[in-house]
């Protein structure tokens with residue numbers, strides 16, 4: 433479908449401007465193409481000229497010609513009827529100038545776009561890219577093949593006309609970020625991705641850190657026919673409640689202990705480090721099961737040996753305070769086989785754990801996962817002989833920009849090296865500006881939804897490469913479920929409408945007025961001291977008298 437004619441080159445080297453009489457189809461982010469001859473290498477290695485469709489994305493629009501202003505003076509009268517009354521033809525009154533950025537032609541061998549760096553000549557006709565071309569070229573995945581995640585459709589195309597799939601292998605190994613203001617669809621979109629990863633043709637092993645209890649309804653997958661395999665596969669969704677979450681004390685490192693204790697002095701650190709060393713070396717028995725008591729006692733012993741008794745005494749209450757809660761235990765812990773299995777999605781419900789405990793928990797778990805995967809890849813015995821994907825809701829809590837989180841170090845290591853070892857991370861956050869810059873830039877696939885806050889918009893612009901300003905300018909105007917998808921899982925960024933979930937969404941806002949009304953109806957509304965009229969003694973008698 434021809435939509436316009438090129439009139440001039442754009443301001444930037446790979447931009448051009450075309451004119452169209454109707455811009456309704458040509459919203460910012462829409463795809464168009466023109467044809468041009470480009471030099472390509474054929475199968476014999478010879479250079480030949482071939483006609484190619486050169487794709488481009490609409491980046492801005494302006495009206496070049498429209499009705500004169502005085503035709504619009506009266507909002508009750510349409511400009512067309514003013515023109516008719518004046519005997520002026522309304523044909524061709526509207527004319528729009530559209531700027532487009534060249535993406536390139538799709539190179540089948542590369543499986544990606546190649547920019548020929550040829551700007552179309554004035555007079556070249558511009559056509560709207562077809563739905564089928566876009567489905568085929570925008571992402572590098574065959575929807576019919578295993579490992580594709582049906583995420584939704586193209587935002588600007590009519591509903592049901594396009595299908596967009598993302599390659600699970602890609603985003604699950606090179607990490608993912610889902611960034612948006614609150615209520616814009618982050619947990620909804622992440623749940624869609626999990627639904628896709630738990631299908632019979634993927635059977636992922638997923639661990640979700642869920643501080644708000646938003647992912648429990650994924651359990652519906654267990655009985656939904658869409659998720660059942662012909663061979664008896666059925667996804668398992670395991671919810672772990674906060675009271676069942678424990679860290680075994682022996683899994684801590686000495687620097688974990690330092691961070692847990694309330695600002696210990698140098699002498700206290702010295703005593704603690706030595707006591708910990710001795711307990712961990714197992715010289716006193718079983719180094720796997722260390723209790724708070726064991727640690728306190730050992731500190732007293734070391735304190736005595738070193739002449740640092742007062743430091744050891746001061747450590748006593750600090751250790752009690754740091755490890756005395758329910759989270760730390762001498763034997764209970766979350767074992768990797770309990771958490772991670774193929775075809776299992778484990779939801780760690782962290783809602784009643786405080787922030788420091790959540791960070792420590794994630795730090796310990798990530799360390800264990802990293803160790804197990806490194807062991808496996810190096811050919812040694814391991815509890816994890818399959819890749820894993822971890823999804824972190826409130827990602828800024830675990831990788832904060834100010835660096836103040838126990839989990840940040842190991843998370844950084846996994847994000848930079850996890851790909852080699854089969855550990856993928858998905859960071860979800862409503863505050864991109866509060867996430868560590870390196871962490872954000874290591875998430876190679878980005879799903880970005882409505883963002884209003886200018887600081888967060890700037891963080892996205894900085895941390896997310898290759899998403900044009902034109903698309904990022906759309907961020908404030910997106911509605912829930914609309915997203916920019918960019919990064920390594922796609923061949924060029926685009927706007928998408930995320931599909932509806934198969935499972936129900938648990939994180940709906942509370943219907944406050946309904947809850948107030950229900951609560952009011954449920955409460956005892958009788959003023960105290962009075963009884964129902966018909967329960968009053970003698971009432972029946974009075975009625976009878978009347």
Ligand SMILES: Nc1ncnc2c1ncn2[C@@H]1O[C@H](COP(=O)(O)OP(=O)(O)OP(=O)(O)O)[C@@H](O)[C@H]1O
Nearest residue numbers: 614615616617618619620912913930931932939940
């Ligand atoms: N793809 C979609 N299709 C239909 N509705 C959607 C979609 N995405 C989001 N919504 C709607 O938007 C609401 C908010 O989505 P969601 O709970 O995922 O937001 P959020 O960004 O995770 O919010 P919060 O930061 O508060 O957790 C949902 O309850 C749902 O009604």
